[in-house]
Amino acid sequence: MPFLQANNIVKKFADHLALNNVSVEVPENSIFGLLGPNGAGKTTLIRIINQITGPDEGEILLNGKKLSPQHIEQIGYLPEERGLYKKMKVGEQALYLAQLKGMSRHDALKKLKYWFEKFEIQPWWDKKVEELSKGMQQKVQFIVTILHSPSLLIFDEPFSGFDPINANLLKDEILNLRAEGATVIFSTHNMSSVEELCDHITLINNGKSILSGEVPEVRRRFSENLAQIEFSGDSDKVSAALEGSYQIISNKPVGNYQTLLVKMPPETDINQLLRLLIDQCHIHSCQEVLPSMNDVFINVVNQNKTIS
Amino acid sequence: MSKIPLILKREYLTRVKKKSFIIMTILGPLFFAAMVIIPGWVASMSDSDEKTVAVIDHSGLYIDKINDTEIIKFEYIDPASEDNLRNDFAGSGYYAFLIISDNLLVNSNAIHLYSDVGITIDVRDQIINSLRGYLRSEKLGSYEMDGLDQIIDDINKVNINLTTIKLGDDGSENESSTEMAMIVSLVFALLTYMFVFIYGAQVMQGVMEEKTNRIIEVIVSSVKPFELMMGKILGIALVALTQVALWIVLTGIILSGVKMAFSSESDLASRMTGIEMATGNADATEAIAEQSNSFNYDKVMSNMESMNPVGTLILFLLYFLGGYMLYASLYAAIGAAVDNNTDTQQFMLPVTIPIILALYVAMAAFRNPHSDMVFWFSMIPFTSPIVMMARVPFDVPLWEIVLSLALLVAGFIFTTWFAGRVYRVGILIYGKKVTYKELWKWFRYSGK
Numbered sequence: 001m002p003f004l005q006a007n008n009i010v011k012k013f014a015d016h017l018a019l020n021n022v023s024v025e026v027p028e029n030s031i032f033g034l035l036g037p038n039g040a041g042k043t044t045l046i047r048i049i050n051q052i053t054g055p056d057e058g059e060i061l062l063n064g065k066k067l068s069p070q071h072i073e074q075i076g077y078l079p080e081e082r083g084l085y086k087k088m089k090v091g092e093q094a095l096y097l098a099q100l101k102g103m104s105r106h107d108a109l110k111k112l113k114y115w116f117e118k119f120e121i122q123p124w125w126d127k128k129v130e131e132l133s134k135g136m137q138q139k140v141q142f143i144v145t146i147l148h149s150p151s152l153l154i155f156d157e158p159f160s161g162f163d164p165i166n167a168n169l170l171k172d173e174i175l176n177l178r179a180e181g182a183t184v185i186f187s188t189h190n191m192s193s194v195e196e197l198c199d200h201i202t203l204i205n206n207g208k209s210i211l212s213g214e215v216p217e218v219r220r221r222f223s224e225n226l227a228q229i230e231f232s233g234d235s236d237k238v239s240a241a242l243e244g245s246y247q248i249i250s251n252k253p254v255g256n257y258q259t260l261l262v263k264m265p266p267e268t269d270i271n272q273l274l275r276l277l278i279d280q281c282h283i284h285s286c287q288e289v290l291p292s293m294n295d296v297f298i299n300v301v302n303q304n305k306t307i308s
Numbered sequence: 309m310s311k312i313p314l315i316l317k318r319e320y321l322t323r324v325k326k327k328s329f330i331i332m333t334i335l336g337p338l339f340f341a342a343m344v345i346i347p348g349w350v351a352s353m354s355d356s357d358e359k360t361v362a363v364i365d366h367s368g369l370y371i372d373k374i375n376d377t378e379i380i381k382f383e384y385i386d387p388a389s390e391d392n393l394r395n396d397f398a399g400s401g402y403y404a405f406l407i408i409s410d411n412l413l414v415n416s417n418a419i420h421l422y423s424d425v426g427i428t429i430d431v432r433d434q435i436i437n438s439l440r441g442y443l444r445s446e447k448l449g450s451y452e453m454d455g456l457d458q459i460i461d462d463i464n465k466v467n468i469n470l471t472t473i474k475l476g477d478d479g480s481e482n483e484s485s486t487e488m489a490m491i492v493s494l495v496f497a498l499l500t501y502m503f504v505f506i507y508g509a510q511v512m513q514g515v516m517e518e519k520t521n522r523i524i525e526v527i528v529s530s531v532k533p534f535e536l537m538m539g540k541i542l543g544i545a546l547v548a549l550t551q552v553a554l555w556i557v558l559t560g561i562i563l564s565g566v567k568m569a570f571s572s573e574s575d576l577a578s579r580m581t582g583i584e585m586a587t588g589n590a591d592a593t594e595a596i597a598e599q600s601n602s603f604n605y606d607k608v609m610s611n612m613e614s615m616n617p618v619g620t621l622i623l624f625l626l627y628f629l630g631g632y633m634l635y636a637s638l639y640a641a642i643g644a645a646v647d648n649n650t651d652t653q654q655f656m657l658p659v660t661i662p663i664i665l666a667l668y669v670a671m672a673a674f675r676n677p678h679s680d681m682v683f684w685f686s687m688i689p690f691t692s693p694i695v696m697m698a699r700v701p702f703d704v705p706l707w708e709i710v711l712s713l714a715l716l717v718a719g720f721i722f723t724t725w726f727a728g729r730v731y732r733v734g735i736l737i738y739g740k741k742v743t744y745k746e747l748w749k750w751f752r753y754s755g756k
Contacts, residue, residue, distance in 0.1 A: 013753075014749050014753060047736070050528075050529040051529075052525070052528050052529055052736065053736075072529070072530060075529070077525075077526070077529040078526075079522075079525040079526060079529070081522040081525055081738075082522055082523070082525065082526055083521035083522035083523040083526075084521065084523055085322075085517070085518075085521065085523060086517075086521060087322070088322060096314070096318050097526065097527075097530070099314055100311055100314060100315075100527065100530040100531055101530050102530075141526070144526075
């Protein structure tokens with residue numbers, strides 16, 4: 001049973017349909033990527049899961065139960081548009097936000113101490129938020145989001161505004177959270193982090209879910225049957241051997257070797273390719289090339305555009 | 309569990325800890341004194357309602373000795389008709405009637421002014437000034453010219469204690485103080501006006517802060533927007549009440565300070581009495597000062613008691629809270645609808661107009677607290693908190709107060725309901741040029 005299940009969600013705004021019959025299944029204890037171009041309806045779906053707005057049709061099940069106000073304390077949400085009270089002190093504010101999520105002051109204080117130490121930001125406790133840089137504020141916001149140990153975490157563009165070091169720190173924490181049993185919904189436009197972190201994805205476009213599945217499986221689905229071979233030897237002989245149904249996309253020297261990118265004809269596999277080349281050159285490595293999530297994203301969204 | 313108390317606590321604490329709050333609390337009473345004096349002075353200059361005062365002179369000494377002004381006329385009538393006048397004062401068409409029962413040089417208390425409404429300061433001053441001038445010259449004329457110092461000294465001892473008496477329906481008499489009624493009326497009308505304005509604007513700023521800071525999305529994932537709005541409105545109401553309470557305490561301290569000054573330093577006392585009596589005589593002698601010294605403070609206090617201070621204060625709190633709640637929710641809706649300060653203007657205007665209008669009507673209420681216009685404005689919830697507070701010191705019938713309070717409660721329930729729906733949608737919408745049509749759409753949309 002999926003941990004979070006959105007069934008046939010429809011949400012209309014005054015002049016447009018934000019979500020048109022969208023269904024999403026998020027398996028327990030996984031990182032789930034919610035993808036889509038700007039204005040696709042991701043934020044609307046996230047707001048519905050957070051009960052900020054209600055769906056016009058459809059229902060959300062969390063752990064098999066219909067979503068209700070008491071679930072709020074089980075969810076941690078880091079919105080894309082996030083801010084803090086500028087004039088309030090960091091510690092005081094973190095305490096307040098944690099208490100709004102239903103934590104007792106005592107528990108919140110204890111846990112905040114732990115996290116502030118872990119992120120090495122104890123000296124900020126009595127500073128006003130306006131004295132912190134944007135990245136620093138994001139750290140505080142991240143801590144507040146996960147402080148009440150929610151079983152479902154929703155991160156909307158969590159890495160924006162972070163330098164690579166802090167982005168990595170955050171990535172590690174997100175992976176930690178999964179290891180500790182949390183389920184994570186992760187919305188971003190940064191496809192390389194999707195490949196790195198996500199187990200499953202759903203891609204939404206124009207209010208409709210147009211693609212979902214496990215990340216490696218999705219990439220394979222869009223495979224163009226490409227292979228990359230590193231070899232040394234005579235490039236011409238290699239080209240001659242592949243003449244015909246194989247299509248050489250590129251062949252360039254990298255260091256001492258040549259790197260060859262080949263599009264294989266349908267229904268052929270890498271074994272057949274190797275058979276053709278094995279007598280022509282020294283093969284140093286060989287791998288199937290799957291499209292990046294970036295390519296998949298662009299491909300699917302563009303296709304979807306031409307259909308509709 | 310409702311999170312309103314938690315939100316309320318934050319809204320309250322962050323505000324009372326601000327420097328601006330502390331400064332305002334200290335400077336407030338001073339600033340406020342200026343606010344009381346200036347409009348009161350302006351109001352006293354622009355009275356245009358003609359009033360006729362009947363004069364019954366049993367002594368026969370002062371016929372035609374009180375000068376008419378442009379708007380205050382004095383009519384001398386037969387002393388025999390006094391009983392008729394007392395029994396059917398309302399039908400007589402007079403604004404007030406003045407009874408002089410004895411030679412004022414012998415008995416300066418032998419003069420009383422009766423009316424069924426509070427008496428304005430202009431009428432009172434006109435009577436005092438005319439009579440005092442007449443009596444002085446009378447007295448001066450009766451002396452030979454030698455020993456002038458002593459004469460002037462003697463003249464300055466002449467004093468009139470005009471007691472204004474409120475005539476009850478049953479003919480019962482209550483000593484009333486015109487100035488006190490006016491001051492109380494002005495103070496409370498202005499207080500209500502200021503607090504609704506200042507704290508309403510604070511609600512709006514607070515909502516806008518949350519929206520433009522984008523903290524709103526974090527918070528509404530933890531609490532309902534309505535809870536956030538109510539927490540903020542109630543928290544700021546408590547801030548306002550704290551301010552009022554501190555002002556009352558500070559005023560109390562100032563009053564007791566004044567009392568001590570009265571008993572120890574006659575100089576200050578005479579200056580203050582001089583202002584109060586509006587004699588315009590700078591070198592008022594110590595005789596007056598001494599005479600006034602002893603009674604003035606107690607009299608102010610007793611007048612205050614006749615105003616029913618506890619009742620007035622309770623009414624003030626009710627009207628202030630009601631008025632504040634009514635406007636604060638509208639301000640919250642405006643704050644939620646716009647993205648920045650400049651966009652607030654178009655929505656501020658319709659909210660501000662009734663508040664300012666109410667203040668103008670309240671100014672009229674000092675002169676004529678029971679006119680039709682004033683009555684209706686003290687019933688309409690959008691103006692009643694200010695206008696009714698201006699009327700209260702002039703004895704408003706209980707049913708009018710109850711009705712106006714009931715309407716006010718209904719009014720703020722309505723605006724809170726309306727504003728809550730606009731607020732819920734508005735706080736999450738950015739970058740849209742908001743129009744009234746848009747607001748209406750949000751309102752309808754929230755209802756679904």
